[in-house]
Amino acid sequence: MKKAIGKLVILALLAGSGALAVAQQTPKPEKTPEPDRAVIPLSDPAKPARIEATVMWGSITVVGYEGKDVVAEAQVREKPLLEGRGLYGPYAKSAAEAQQLLAETAAKSAEMQAKAAELQAKVSQEIQEKLAQEYANAAALSATPQEPKKERSHEGMKLITAALTGLTVEENNNTVTVSTASMRNAVDLTLRVPYSSSLSLRSMMGGKVVIENVSGEIEVNAANGGVTLRNVSGNAVVHTMGGDIEATLAKVAPDKPLSFSNMNGDIDITLPTDIKADVRLKSQMGNIYSDFDVALRPAPRKGEESEKTGFGKYRISFDKGIYGTINGGGQEISLTTFNGSIYIRKKK
Numbered sequence: 276m277k278k279a280i281g282k283l284v285i286l287a288l289l290a291g292s293g294a295l296a297v298a299q300q301t302p303k304p305e306k307t308p309e310p311d312r313a314v315i316p317l318s319d320p321a322k323p324a325r326i327e328a329t330v331m332w333g334s335i336t337v338v339g340y341e342g343k344d345v346v347a348e349a350q351v352r353e354k355p356l357l358e359g360r361g362l363y364g365p366y367a368k369s370a371a372e373a374q375q376l377l378a379e380t381a382a383k384s385a386e387m388q389a390k391a392a393e394l395q396a397k398v399s400q401e402i403q404e405k406l407a408q409e410y411a412n413a414a415a416l417s418a419t420p421q422e423p424k425k426e427r428s429h430e431g432m433k434l435i436t437a438a439l440t441g442l443t444v445e446e447n448n449n450t451v452t453v454s455t456a457s458m459r460n461a462v463d464l465t466l467r468v469p470y471s472s473s474l475s476l477r478s479m480m481g482g483k484v485v486i487e488n489v490s491g492e493i494e495v496n497a498a499n500g501g502v503t504l505r506n507v508s509g510n511a512v513v514h515t516m517g518g519d520i521e522a523t524l525a526k527v528a529p530d531k532p533l534s535f536s537n538m539n540g541d542i543d544i545t546l547p548t549d550i551k552a553d554v555r556l557k558s559q560m561g562n563i564y565s566d567f568d569v570a571l572r573p574a575p576r577k578g579e580e581s582e583k584t585g586f587g588k589y590r591i592s593f594d595k596g597i598y599g600t601i602n603g604g605g606q607e608i609s610l611t612t613f614n615g616s617i618y619i620r621k622k623k
Contacts, residue, residue, distance in 0.1 A: 310348045310349055310350040310440075310465075311348065311349045311350075311440045311442040312346070312347070312348045312349075313346070313347045313348075313442065313444045314344050314345075314346050314347075315344060315345040315346075315347065315444055315446045315451055316343070316344050316446070317343060317344065317345065317446065317449050317451075317469075318446065318447075318448050318449050319448075319449055320343035320344075320469075322449055323449070323469070323471040323472060323473060323491055324345060324449050324450070324451060324468060324469055324471075324472045324473070325449060325450045325451070325472065325473045325474075325475070325491075326345065326451050326453065326466060326468055326472050326473070326474050326475070326476075327450065327451070327452045327453070327475045327476075328452075328453040328454070328464060328466060328474075328475075328476050328477070329453070329454045329455075329476075329477045329478075329479075330454075330455050330462060330464050330477070330478050330479065330482060331455060331456065331457070331462075331479045331480070332457060332460070332461045332462060332479065332480055332482070333352070333455065333457075333461040333462040333463050333464065333478070333482040334461075334463045334464070334478065334482030334483050334484065334485070334500065335464050335466070335476050335478050335482065335483075335484045335485070336463070336464070336465045336466070336484075336485045336486075337465075337466045337467075337468060337474060337476070337485070337486045337487070337489060338465075338466070338467050338468070338487045338488060339467075339468055339469065339470040339472065339487065339488035339489040339490070340467050340468070340469070340470070340488070341469075341470070342467065342469065343469060345444075345446075345451045345466065345467070345468050345469075345472075346466065346467040346468075347442065347444050347453050347464065347465075347466050348464070348465045348466075349440035349441075349442040349455050349462050349463070349464050349465075350440070350462065350463045350465070351439070351440055351457065351460045351461070351462055352460060352461040352462070352463060439457060439460075440455050440457055440462045441454075441455050441456030441457050441462070442454075442455055442462075442464075443455075443456070453466065461482065463482070468489065470488060470489065470490050471490050471491050472489060472491050473491035473492040473493070473509075474486065474489060474491065474492070474493050474494065474495075475494045476493075476494070476495045476496070476497075477495075477496045477497075478495075478496075478497045478498065478500055479498050480498050480499050480500075482497075482500045483497070483500040483501045483502065483503065483518065484497050484500060484501075484502045484503070484515075485502075485503045485505075486503070486504050486505070486507055487504075487505045487506060487507075488505070488506050488507070489507050489508075489509075490507070490508040490509055491509050492509050492510050492511075492531070493507060493509065493510070493511040493512070493513070494511075494512050494513075495511075495512070495513045495514070495515070496514055496515075497514070497515035497516070497518065498515075498516050498517075499515075499516055499517045499518065500515060500517070500518045501515065501518035501519045501520065501521070501540065502515050502518065502519075502520045502521070502522075503520075503521045503522070504521070504522035504523065504524070505523050506523060506525050507522070507523070507524055507525065508524065508525050508526045508527070508528070509527075509528050509531065510527070510528055510531030510532060510533060511524075511533055511534070511535070512532075512533075512534045513534070513535045513536070514534075514535075514536045514537065515537045515538075515540065516537065516538045516539070517537070517538060517539045517540060518537065518539075518540045519537075519540040519541045519542070519543065519615070520535050520537055520540065520541070520542045520543070520544075521543045521544075522535065522543075522544045522545070523544075523545040523622070524544070524545065524546055524547065524622075525547075525622075526547055527546065527547065527550055527606060528606075529551070529605060529606050530606075531606070532606065532607040532608070532609070533606070533607070533608045533609070534608075534609045535609070535610050535611070536609070536610070536611040536612065537611075537612050537613075537615065538612070538613045538614065539612075539613065539614045539615065540612065540614070540615045541561070541612065541615040541616050541617070541618065542610050542611075542612050542615065542616075542617045542618070543617075543618040543620070544610070544618070544619055544620070545620040545621070545622050546567075546601075546619065546620070546621065546622060547622050548621045548622060549602065550601060550602060550605075550606070551601065551602045551603055551604060551605030551606065552600070552601045552602070552604065552605050552606045552607070552608045553598075553599075553600055553604045553605065553606070553607050553608070554569065554597075554598070554599050554600070554601060554608045554609075554610070554619075555596045555597070555598055555607075555608070555609045555610070555611075556596060556597040556598075556599070556610050556611075556617055556619075557595060557596035557597065557610070557611045557612070558611075558612050558613075558615060558616060558617050559595075559612075559613045559614065560613060560614040560615070561612060561614065561615045561616035561617065562616045562617075563597065563616065563617045563619075564616070564617070564618050564619070565618075565619040565620075566619065566620050566621040567601045567602075567619060567621060568601075569599040569600070569601060569619075570599055570600045570601075571597065571598065571599045572598050572599055572600065573598070574595075574596060574597070574598050596611070
């Protein structure tokens with residue numbers, strides 16, 4: 276218990292004050308450099324391409340076009356990413372705001388420490404003593420004498436800085452792999468791809484994902500940022516932990532499922548008026564709206580034997596989602612959010 280509590284407090288401090296400290300210590304370049312740009316020819320331009328892109332810190336924008344090559348541009352943002360509300364929040368606009376945000380983070384950390392102390396008080400004295408002994412043993416084993424760090428003078432010297440994107444692009448048999456590696460600055464990645472390309476995109480922290488004019492299969496995983504799809508076709512599987520999902524589908528492949536999910540944000544999708552679909556809609560903390568006439572049907576139920584549940588001889592549970600059909604049913608569409616509302620619109 277104590278070990279888990281300690282980790283929570285440490286994570287809170289790292290995500291707040293530590294991230295802000297990195298931002299304040301990171302020198303800013305005198306001017307924003309030109310974007311890194313790469314043009315990648317496909318092994319077989321007559322066949323659809325698959326694009327796999329990952330950005331550690333920053334955003335991804337993908338636009339379909341008539342060309343046969345994949346064009347990748349990576350641009351460092353003027354503002355460092357690790358500024359403001361730790362790793363997951365908006366940027367601070369000034370040093371005063373940054374200090375205020377740091378104070379807020381410190382207050383939240385103090386609150387977490389108070390809750391941790393509360394929980395620790397509930398743990399028996401015997402367990403606490405054992406844990407303390409384990410920590411002491413581990414500290415004794417890991418303690419190694421270290422020489423004090425030598426302070427080096429830089430008086431009269433000029434600071435040399437460079438904001439680098441770390442853009443890397445590889446192509447193998449029509450699969451193009453794109454990544455960036457910048458730990459100090461956010462990098463915004465822009466890709467121009469043939470219309471029929473399929474996409475597998477991952478944005479780890481601090482950026483949104485935007486996709487336009489693509490007809491291939493789409494897979495998006497975003498840790499903290501909104502996802503926007505405009506004029507896309509085919510099937511799509513989209514998930515983000517924090518941020519709204521907005522999608523406008525020009526047409527939908529009838530034999531492929533659509534799935535949109537997030538933890539904190541709205542889901543707003545626009546579908547062709549003639550779509551035939553079986554829908555599963557679930558929002559724990561929000562509402563569900565639709566332009567379509569959705570014919571509701573009972574949620575499926577699941578029975579479990581007592582050996583698996585421990586709640587008596589037999590247990591029946593009903594799915595908490597809303598099930599229904601649009602235009603008689605057909606393609607599977609799943610929309611799930613924990614804290615947000617769901618909107619299903621007809622394309623005009």
